[in-house]
Amino acid sequence: ARNVIIDCDPGIDDSLAILLALNSPELNVVGITTVCGNVPTHIGAENALKILALADRLDIPVFMGENRPLEVAYTSAQDTHGDDGLGNSQIPAVTKVHAAQDGVAFIERTLTEEPTTSILALGPLTNIAQVLQRDAHLFDQVDRFVLMGGNYRSHGNCSPVAEYNFWCDPDAAKLTFDLMPVPIEMVGLDVTRKIVLTPSILEYMRAINPEMGQFIAKITRFYFDFHWEYERVIGCVINDPLAVAAMIDPEILGGFDAYTTVVATDDVARGQSIVDDHDFWHRANNSHIMTDVDVNTFWRLFLSRVVGATDP
Ligand code: BDR
Numbered sequence: 001a002r003n004v005i006i007d008c009d010p011g012i013d014d015s016l017a018i019l020l021a022l023n024s025p026e027l028n029v030v031g032i033t034t035v036c037g038n039v040p041t042h043i044g045a046e047n048a049l050k051i052l053a054l055a056d057r058l059d060i061p062v063f064m065g066e067n068r069p070l071e072v073a074y075t076s077a078q079d080t081h082g083d084d085g086l087g088n089s090q091i092p093a094v095t096k097v098h099a100a101q102d103g104v105a106f107i108e109r110t111l112t113e114e115p116t117t118s119i120l121a122l123g124p125l126t127n128i129a130q131v132l133q134r135d136a137h138l139f140d141q142v143d144r145f146v147l148m149g150g151n152y153r154s155h156g157n158c159s160p161v162a163e164y165n166f167w168c169d170p171d172a173a174k175l176t177f178d179l180m181p182v183p184i185e186m187v188g189l190d191v192t193r194k195i196v197l198t199p200s201i202l203e204y205m206r207a208i209n210p211e212m213g214q215f216i217a218k219i220t221r222f223y224f225d226f227h228w229e230y231e232r233v234i235g236c237v238i239n240d241p242l243a244v245a246a247m248i249d250p251e252i253l254g255g256f257d258a259y260t261t262v263v264a265t266d267d268v269a270r271g272q273s274i275v276d277d278h279d280f281w282h283r284a285n286n287s288h289i290m291t292d293v294d295v296n297t298f299w300r301l302f303l304s305r306v307v308g309a310t311d312p
């Protein structure tokens with residue numbers, strides 16, 4: 001199995017992503033680090049522990065990373081994910097295990113000891129940028145670096161042009177593209193928007209695995225309402241699990257190599273990902289931009305792994 005650190009901001013879809021990773025034999029989750037994003041770092045860490053408890057995997061350590069973006073003021077996404085980050089679902093807190101401090105140090109230590117560890121970045125890139133600024137060589141041998149963030153042709157989700165993870169800490173996103181020594185596999189809104197958890201998928205999950213189905217229904221209810229209000233979608237887009245699926249099975253997604261950067265200035269273009277698909281700048285490719293997804297294969301993977309469907 002591939003060793004992987006999940007850096008995230010749980011978050012409803014981050015939680016579903018963690019569940020997919022924990023139930024996939026291809027991945028060995030060596031630790032979870034949290035960053036301020038959907039919710040402040042400590043709330044994200046509490047939620048990561050709740051998910052680990054549900055999956056009976058409290059042996060996996062959780063670390064709290066950065067509390068604020070590098071330069072800009074912090075804006076959470078509690079309007080989308082609920083004040084508790086899990087759709088105000090009142091899931092009880094884990095009290096017997098605590099999150100540790102210093103997620104950035106954990107990433108540094110892990111990459112020093114196990115340099116090929118892969119990284120799944122599911123939130124703003126603040127922790128990752130901190131490690132890169134201290135020593136970008138730590139990532140030289142990273143097997144794969146997959147992130148959920150950005151958008152290529154698709155519109156933004158928190159401004160006309162920007163996706164939330166890049167927008168929340170645009171400086172960190174830019175630094176990540178500037179400094180990362182391995183190709184960044186970008187799973188952006190172009191592909192994640194196609195992953196809609198519909199009421200019928202939810203019903204199916206409840207029917208075959210009442211405990212897990214009920215849990216997922218509980219944490220997504222708020223998200224469902226939000227999507228109807230803002231996007232007129234019945235159901236909800238779940239972004240982060242698709243990045244996990246990409247780590248499990250690269251065949252699920254297709255894309256192209258390009259040089260990509262992110263707008264870090266705090267103006268109307270803040271957080272916009274700019275993909276030089278016509279090679280205007282003659283810069284070396286630093287990213288693989290996902291544009292196609294096999295939606296059925298994704299759902300077959302998700303349903304078999306997370307709710308134990310035998311023939312989805
Ligand atoms: C991303 O932002 C967050 O709200 C989600 O968890 C996902 O990582 C989508 O733009």
Ligand code: CA
Pocket residue numbers: 008009010011013014037038122123240
């Ligand atoms: Ca996230």
